[in-house]
Amino acid sequence: MGYFLIGLLVITLSMVNIIEEANCEISPTILSKIERMNRMGPYLGIVAPNNFELNPLLASQAFVPYPSLPIIDFAGRRFRFGKISNQRVVIVMTGLGMVNAGVATQLLVSLFRLKGVLHYGIAGNADVNLQIGDVTIPQFWAHSGLWNWQRYGDGIDNELALEAAGDYTREIGHLQFSKYSNRTDNLLNRIWYQPEEIFPVTGTPEVRQHVFWIPVDKSYFNLARQLENTKLPQCVNTTCLPRPPKVTIVERGMSASVFVDNAAYRTFLSSKFNVTAVEMESAAVALICHQQKLPFVVIRALSDLAGGGSDLSNEANLFGSLAAQNSVDVLVKFIGLIPHGAKFASSSSS
Structure with missing residues (x-):
């Protein structure tokens, strides 16, 4: 009878935890894990759009998971803990689009002690002067879908x-x-x-401000300049790009929950806004970090010329994996540049 009662108690407590998590409440078990990991922080928060970009990072030798508590699952997200270049990191995947990116980033910054956020992945290219495989680091981001x-x-x-x-x-x-x-x-x-309506943590609640171009952190951006012109791999099996891809500092990137496979719209975005990287998540990450006054930077590798028109056929299908790996390689190089214990003041840039 005693074992039965103990078993019943365990099942009951488990059901309570399941119900709490289903309602997006933090169960005592999850809360205890979060508090434990936060005592080891602060962390660099790393945000990946999807498995296509996440898996190369997890498979790389650069990422070393924490053996005692490598993951915390909460609210449909998996937060992975470890080190890259001896920096403590917590990694989360967003899923497709602006809403998913905003939700995942807000959960990341609300649950864990962070000193900055690094977002990486692949993007469509709106600048015909750049090449597939090039890795861009824009200074400003905007949401082009409002x-x-x-x-x-x-x-x-x-x-x-x-x-x-x-x-x-x-x-x-x-x-x-x-x-x-x-x-x-x-x-x-x-x-x-x-522009977006925003409500910064330093502002008055429910008193809105507006922002269109969101600047990345000035200190992060200056560090990124050290990577400019870094040469990257250029071949997928025996198929190679005309030149080795490189890291390029650019002025602007744009995001919206729209997949841009249209040359006319690509040309419009380039001529109207002078944007390079065009994709579906980065501006949401930028907006969350900007409102939370948290330093951030975005690293996006170009997987195709949005809408086609280059002399490289089947661009994304052929070179998407190369672009994803290039974005991971540059992310790791960037993390290696961040001084240990560095605390950046804000996400502003000039």
């Missing part, structure tokens, strides 16, 4: 809906669909790009 879609019939000078209330602006600019139509009339009219 729009005010103008009513058909309204002209370029017409006030946008809710513009007078301060909710929307025409300052950033617009995309007019009729410029890309073979017909004389286009019911899609135009969309105006919008």
Whole structure:
């Protein structure tokens, strides 16, 4: 009877933990693990978009998992602990798109003691002067998927809906669909790009601010300059790129929950905003870190020319794995540059 009661108690406690975690509450068991790992911090938070980019890092000799507690699973996320270049790290995968990236990054910064966030992965390329496999480190990031879609019939000078209330602006600019139509009339009219509403931790709760271009951390960015022109592998089996890929410092990258496989839109983004890396997560990571006043930098390797048009056929299918590995290699090199015990003040850059 005694063993039965003990077993029943264990099952009951386990069910309580399951229910708490299902409701996104932190169970005592998980909380104890989080507190234990935080006593060993602070960490560099490493954010990967998906398994395609995460697995090369986990398989590399650079990453050494903690033997006693290598993972903590919470809220559908797996947080991995270890060291890279003798720096303590906690790694999380976001999943596809801006919402997933924002949720995973907020969980990371809320649960664990961090001294900075490093985001890496692959991206589409909007700059025809760069090559597949090149690794870009942009100074600024923006979310290009927050729009005010103008009513058909309204002209370029017409006030946008809710513009007078301060909710929307025409300052950033617009995309007019009729410029890309073979017909004389286009019911899609135009969309105006919008800044994000943000609520910084140092601000007044529920009093919004606005930001469009989010700067990476100045100290991280200066460290990244030391990697510029680093040569990287250029071949997949016997198929090689025209030249060895390199690390390149660029001005801007853009994200939205839209896969850009369209040359006209790529050209528009490049000419309008001077962006290079185009993908689906980095701006969300940037927005979270910016609001939390946490230093961050983004490392994105170019896997294809967005929308095609280069002389390299099947770009992403052929060279995607090379780009993913290049992003991991540059991430590891960057971590090796960070002084041990370094504390960066904010995520601002100039």
